[in-house]
Amino acid sequence: MTTVGLLHPGAMGASVGAAAAGNGHRVLWVARGRSGATAERANRGGLKPCDSIATMSAEADIILSVCPPHAAEEVARDVSAAGFRGIFVEGNAIAPPRTRRIQASMPDCRFVDGGIIGGPAWTAGAGTRFYLSGSHAREVAALFEGSPLEARVISTEAGAASALKMVFAAYTKGTTALLTAILAVAEAEGVRGDLETQWGREFTDRTHRQVTGNTAKAWRFAGEMEEIAATFAGAGLPDGFHLAAAEVFSRLAEFKDTPAEDLGPVLKVLLTRD
Amino acid sequence: MTTVGLLHPGAMGASVGAAAAGNGHRVLWVARGRSGATAERANRGGLKPCDSIATMSAEADIILSVCPPHAAEEVARDVSAAGFRGIFVEGNAIAPPRTRRIQASMPDCRFVDGGIIGGPAWTAGAGTRFYLSGSHAREVAALFEGSPLEARVISTEAGAASALKMVFAAYTKGTTALLTAILAVAEAEGVRGDLETQWGREFTDRTHRQVTGNTAKAWRFAGEMEEIAATFAGAGLPDGFHLAAAEVFSRLAEFKDTPAEDLGPVLKVLLTRD
Numbered sequence: 001m002t003t004v005g006l007l008h009p010g011a012m013g014a015s016v017g018a019a020a021a022g023n024g025h026r027v028l029w030v031a032r033g034r035s036g037a038t039a040e041r042a043n044r045g046g047l048k049p050c051d052s053i054a055t056m057s058a059e060a061d062i063i064l065s066v067c068p069p070h071a072a073e074e075v076a077r078d079v080s081a082a083g084f085r086g087i088f089v090e091g092n093a094i095a096p097p098r099t100r101r102i103q104a105s106m107p108d109c110r111f112v113d114g115g116i117i118g119g120p121a122w123t124a125g126a127g128t129r130f131y132l133s134g135s136h137a138r139e140v141a142a143l144f145e146g147s148p149l150e151a152r153v154i155s156t157e158a159g160a161a162s163a164l165k166m167v168f169a170a171y172t173k174g175t176t177a178l179l180t181a182i183l184a185v186a187e188a189e190g191v192r193g194d195l196e197t198q199w200g201r202e203f204t205d206r207t208h209r210q211v212t213g214n215t216a217k218a219w220r221f222a223g224e225m226e227e228i229a230a231t232f233a234g235a236g237l238p239d240g241f242h243l244a245a246a247e248v249f250s251r252l253a254e255f256k257d258t259p260a261e262d263l264g265p266v267l268k269v270l271l272t273r274d
Numbered sequence: 275m276t277t278v279g280l281l282h283p284g285a286m287g288a289s290v291g292a293a294a295a296g297n298g299h300r301v302l303w304v305a306r307g308r309s310g311a312t313a314e315r316a317n318r319g320g321l322k323p324c325d326s327i328a329t330m331s332a333e334a335d336i337i338l339s340v341c342p343p344h345a346a347e348e349v350a351r352d353v354s355a356a357g358f359r360g361i362f363v364e365g366n367a368i369a370p371p372r373t374r375r376i377q378a379s380m381p382d383c384r385f386v387d388g389g390i391i392g393g394p395a396w397t398a399g400a401g402t403r404f405y406l407s408g409s410h411a412r413e414v415a416a417l418f419e420g421s422p423l424e425a426r427v428i429s430t431e432a433g434a435a436s437a438l439k440m441v442f443a444a445y446t447k448g449t450t451a452l453l454t455a456i457l458a459v460a461e462a463e464g465v466r467g468d469l470e471t472q473w474g475r476e477f478t479d480r481t482h483r484q485v486t487g488n489t490a491k492a493w494r495f496a497g498e499m500e501e502i503a504a505t506f507a508g509a510g511l512p513d514g515f516h517l518a519a520a521e522v523f524s525r526l527a528e529f530k531d532t533p534a535e536d537l538g539p540v541l542k543v544l545l546t547r548d
Contacts, residue, residue, distance in 0.1 A: 129472070131468070154468045155464070159463070160463070160465055163460070163464070164463075164472070166459075167465065170456050174452055175449055178448055178515055181511045182441050184509065184511055185437075185505060185509040188510070190431075191428065191437045191438045194428045232459050235458065236547055237459050237462075237522070238455065238518035238521045238522065240521075241452055241515050241518045243514050244512035244515045271509070271510060
């Protein structure tokens with residue numbers, strides 16, 4: 001049995017912690033200052049509250065950072081400051097150069113890079129994969145063996161798991177942003193009905209579901225799109241696709257936690273000029 | 275029988291002319307200064323050579339402009355300068371504001387906007403559509419009735435057909451550019467194999483075909499991507515998706531007329547820094 005620290009039990013993090021807890025590992029989270037909804041998710045996942053990152057750092061063998069992209073450095077800094085010397089898993093949707101900077105900032109930890117592809121995995125067959133890279137990646141993967149979260153080690157180098165997350169989401173979320181923008185432009189030009197006739201019913205219906213279903217999460221994807229843009233720029237490819245995607249998602253921030261029920265309000269928000 | 279002028283019988287234009295010629299209309303093209311390959315396409319389509327735009331303008335009831343986006347104004351100017359007073363069809367992949375500027379520049383013509391979606395339509399069932407808009411659009415559509423090219427009138431306003439072409443190609447060609455860039459970034463980061471495993475065989479094979487199959491045409495899609503970017507900006511949406519797409523396609527210009535056989539040379543060109 002391994003003691004694991006999870007920072008923090010958001011929608012994705014709680015499911016990652018639950019996968020390890022379900023395998024009999026002791027999974028700690030820091031309850032102080034967190035919402036009732038977070039506590040509920042942590043309880044559901046079989047996670048144990050502890051009072052501080054200091055306590056977690058003293059007790060855990062492995063700490064998993066699963067948080068929104070903008071908070072990645074803060075979590076790593078807090079863990080470093082608490083004197084943690086175990087395996088730190090940077091599991092967030094950030095550009096590989098940023099992952100490597102975080103690695104360099106915590107020389108006392110054994111650093112593992114992670115990237116999660118798929119939704120929260122609460123039950124077997126979810127298809128969600130936790131990609132891992134770095135010299136201690138196998139010890140992290142072992143936590144999840146046989147759990148609903150499929151861990152895959154892809155490299156001994158930190159950065160690879162981040163890169164894979166970036167290039168995969170570049171298409172899935174990039175095309176969601178693109179389709180959202182296309183529908184708005186078509187509406188503005190008065191040809192949305194013609195476009196949807198040309199697309200056909202199946203593609204149109206799927207696109208409407210994709211666009212409206214994304215609205216509740218769009219606020220937190222903007223930061224991820226900026227990370228993908230940085231990844232493209234780092235490889236010498238244009239960053240414009242995902243800077244544009246970040247702008248589209250930013251404009252949808254008002255749908256946070258209450259997704260649009262249909263396309264009408266989405267188009268209205270996108271076409272309202274400040 | 276209507277006399278039609280076609281400027282010019284490129285890969286797409288020749289098929290449009292052939293569709294009208296196949297319906298018994300007399301379709302003229304201007305042979306002077308054009309290549310042997312163009313003449314061959316024109317002959318194949320049953321088009322008749324004439325000696326100048328002046329002759330065409332004197333004889334034709336309808337002139338169709340089907341050319342690369344950058345040449346649209348030049349064709350319209352030449353037709354205006356020749357004193358043409360019939361129906362002029364601006365059938366190119368250009369942004370609606372540009373279509374309307376061209377319309378305003380030729381007050382002596384009856385102006386029809388057109389946008390072609392699909393590949394050259396030489397045989398029945400090709401699925402290619404010639405969208406038309408403007409007050410004389412029906413007279414143009416009548417040329418193609420029952421031909422392999424399906425004409426559809428969508429509005430009495432010029433600009434609608436251009437807009438529809440833009441928003442449709444925004445997805446098809448936009449995602450081709452995006453996937454091309456994603457493969458290059460994945461290659462640069464050393465995770466292309468992992469990405470393709472995550473994508474699965476079917477999506478990967480389709481993407482490879484889409485990316486390599488596009489290379490021979492990429493040189494002429496860069497201008498179209500800039501038109502789509504302008505269309506987005508005009509509607510108040512970000513233009514970055516398609517400015518990035520234009521840059522990707524521009525970098526592939528060396529594959530003009532000789533498509534890449536596999537992904538290797540495509541990635542090499544994209545990842546070579548000047």
